[in-house]
Amino acid sequence: MSTIAVFIERRSGAIKRAALEAITAARSHAQRVIALEIGSNEADVLADYGVDEVVSITHALLERYSSQAVAEAIAQWAKSRQVATLFFGATAMGKELAPRVAVLLEAAYVPDCVELTTSERHLEAVRPLYAGKVRATVRPLTERAVYSLRPNMFTARPAEQPSTPERSTFTPTLSQEQCRVVVTDVIRNEGKLDVLEADIVVSGGRGMKGPEHFVLIEELAAVLGGAVGASRAVVDAGWRPHSEQVGQTGKTVSPNLYLACGISGAVQHLAGMSSSKVIAAINKDKDAPIFKVADYGIVGDVFEVIPKLIERIRALKQSSVS
Amino acid sequence: MFVMTILACISYVPDTAAKIGVTADGSGLELGGAKYILNPYDEFAIEEALLQRERHGGRVVALTVGSDAAKEILRTALAMGADSAVIIPATGLDSFGVAANIAAYAKAIDASLVLLGRQSIDHDSFQMASTVGALLGVPSISVVSKLEIESDRVRAERDIEGGKEVLEATLPLVVSVQKGINNPRYPKLPEIMKAKSKPIESVEPVAVSPRAAMVRYQVPQLKRANKILGDSDADIAEFVRLLHEEAKVI
Structure with a gap:
């Protein structure tokens, strides 16, 4: 060699x-x-x-x-x-x-x-x-x-x-x-970090209860400097675009941190993120399969936990800047 | 008149939920009892073949390389509307061997468009379109989410990191398709019944030397910290501390 x-x-x-x-x-x-x-x-x-x-x-x-x-x-x-x-x-x-x-x-x-x-x-x-x-x-x-x-x-x-x-x-x-094949144009998803390229991916699943609640996922991703991901269920429901889907029929990602919010962790989802360096999860069901593959987890309601988490992380980022 | 022959290549794979084990000496896989299905991405390939035939005429041939049991998915393709079905009965091939067989058959029937799923969910290597295209000496486009054909000119969109590429190509062409390109039809019962009695042609495999061997297998050891906390303010603070100080990822 x-x-x-x-x-x-x-x-x-x-x-x-x-x-x-x-x-x-x-x-x-x-x-x-x-x-x-x-x-x-x-x-x-x-x-x-x-x-x-x-x-x-x-x-x-x-x-x-x-x-x-x-x-x-x-x-x-x-x-x-x-x-x-x-x-x-x-x-x-x-x-x-x-x-x-x-x-x-x-x-x-x-x-x-x-x-x-x-x-x-x-x-x-x-x-x-x-x-x-x-x-x-x-x-x-x-x-x-x-x-x-x-x-x-x-x-x-x-x-x-x-x-x-x-x-x-x-x-x-x-x-x-x-x-006989050429690329004639590249269409960028403007202003959005892609799950395949991000060091941190924050994904939301059915536990987010509706597309309007993804502002929480977006805000958490923004404060972490990460990309927004989604489970198949919420993509199929039309809440999020397919480009964000992580899992078997979506993208396979290996970020430094994968944070799953309101995602139970079906085997099809795990297929797309199990080689992440660190896996963290927030889910109200303590028996959710995602906790079996997680390094860190919070058993709790995403609507209560995420806002507090955003606040804590924001404080952490500010303290490390000053 | 030019009649478009579309070859839809499909594979028979263990269901995602299947338990896959490794033999005690690590030399082989234990797939016993796994339920086999039509590779999920290949449904999009069959559907795209049918849609292109509806638009441009021609015929759709469904092809699989595999064991006799794989005829089951050819029957699905026939029930969805493929004109004919072919099996190349070969097992134990490496990916190159499968590609070589697909390419040989595509050449034999003078296929103008070869469609495949973007990946098979057993080996997930995304390589088939490129390998078959290169073997045929024709262009290929992988992970396509939009395909428009106008006589022999093709316009396609494929997914890349953070966006899409727009491509132009000419037939003959090999394309692997992605979820989102279409909505695969569900065959109706009379079509399923009719498909059961349709002939499936068997084509002699071509012999090729393997190029790569899987010499050992292992089940990945889950080395996850598995620290699961509650939802109190103290727990949330600890969660952030762990991510920051222990895992050093935020």
């Missing part, structure tokens, strides 16, 4: 944290870490994270993002440099791109890794199966392997000493035929 290449995902110019997490993980399993960029960008952050080389992949057909063309370009680069191990963040972009690259490289694809270990010269990965009920250790059987790393499972840590990365440019051979 002498060299690992890491795909650098950017959104609106900024490097996604998942890419920095992947670089940090790569540093502990490879002598040489290569950052793969689409286009040419500032490398300051990559130097802080200790990468040995930054490759800019450039081509006129890559000006509009095309997963098909980018996968082709990355595969051509990896073949030209005989790089056998590639890391991607398991983000919306990474999860779409990495399997395509794997096919083009005749490589194993190891998705959604939460741990990496080197064993008998193989880089093995642990990944959750069956909504987290079981974990499997996956070993690639091919010479090349492509991994995607679940966000927030590996810590992004700058190197002790910033590096002075070598710079190189790679121009792939691409045709219009390899560019």
Whole structure:
């Protein structure tokens, strides 16, 4: 595992944290870490994270993002440099791109890794199966392997000493035929932090009793600097948008803190949040399944507890500022 | 005239509520007794195939790769309105093996649109659309919540962190679909009865070498602090203190 290449995902110019997490993980399993960029960008952050080389992949057909063309370009680069191990963040972009690259490289694809270990010269990965009920250790059987790393499972840590990365440019051979899908627009949910990107997620369930009471969840999320999540029941009832749904038919999140309010914790919900670092819950039913997976819990009425909690947390934040 | 062939790929998976265990030596899974169902996301794939056929004509083929028992979900697809159903009887394949079989069949029937659920709830890897697309040498779009087709031009929306991407593509195309794209129909009893006697074609699997192996399994150890408090003011203060000082997350 002498060299690992890491795909650098950017959104609106900024490097996604998942890419920095992947670089940090790569540093502990490879002598040489290569950052793969689409286009040419500032490398300051990559130097802080200790990468040995930054490759800019450039081509006129890559000006509009095309997963098909980018996968082709990355595969051509990896073949030209005989790089056998590639890391991607398991983000919306990474999860779409990495399997395509794997096919083009005749490589194993190891998705959604939460741990990496080197064993008998193989880089093995642990990944959750069956909504987290079981974990499997996956070993690639091919010479090349492509991994995607679940966000927030590996810590992004700058190197002790910033590096002075070598710079190189790679121009792939691409045709219009390899560019038959393109992104033409990105619609942002303005002003809203996404559950997939937030360090703290505050979710509400049926126990909130109606859409109008979600102002409490919003306020609690705001004071914590977190995102608002929702259970399937309240999304299906039309109280909240599907983009906020956490669980099996929604999003799988691993924030530092997941705070479930008025959510009983059906197995479908647990499927989407059980890998959170810390789980806290407020529910009036002491036997609610959510308490079995919670680190901290309050058995009580959300309508009484949340306002007091907001007040306490606000006081805490103010005292730590002053 | 161009007739659109739509391939809806579906999988037979243990119900989410199923208990999944690991053998004592960690070498295998214990799925005994688990109830198997049509993968929930694949219902959206079947429905989308039917809706696109209603708009553009053509035919819908439902395909599964799996054991004989998986014919049950092909009957569901037939009852919903698929024109024909195909099983590739292969078990024990890795994800790449399944994708290779789907791709080989899609090629054999010259499918212009391959639809799948965004993930199967057993392995949750979100990889099938990309893998099948790459094997066919055609584009793919994952986690699609809106799909519009106009002759061979496609406009799609897919969910990303904090929003949506709008994409344009051309057929042939592989698409994995997301909840919200449609409301799957419930087949009516006469259709369910009729589906029972419809033929299910069996297609010989293609042999491919596996690319990855699951070498060990474990049940994750729940290391949760599990400090459950009451709702007094003192309890709420303690709850905040624990999150701040012990867990250091706020």
